[in-house]
Amino acid sequence: QKSMEQVEVLARQPRVLDLEYSKTSPGRKNGFRQLLSQALTEVNRLQQDAEQKTRLLLTGEQIELHQVMLAAQKAELALELTQTIRNKAVEAYQEIMRMQV
DSSP states (O other), X not given: OHHHHHXXXXXXXXXXXXXXXXXXXXXXXXXXXXXXXXHHHHHHHHHHHHHHHHHHHHTTOSOOXXXXXXXXXXXXXXXXHHHHHHHHHHHHHHHHHHOOO
């Protein structure tokens, strides 16, 4: 009985975070999905850039070693961050699923 009262109190409170941007900005429908897609596209671009620069170095093209190393480090950091965010999202989902209503 007490938990139902708490749920009703929470349901009456205004939402602090609303991931559906279409209510506030008509041109930004699916805002979170679009943001996530853009971030993953950027990580992919960094990976491809590092691969291309490595290939250029290995084939003897005119490219400095430090440029290759910087590109590889950027790609590695972006991928690690993406994996960390994914793991945190999965943990949050699992925690929500363990909650009893």
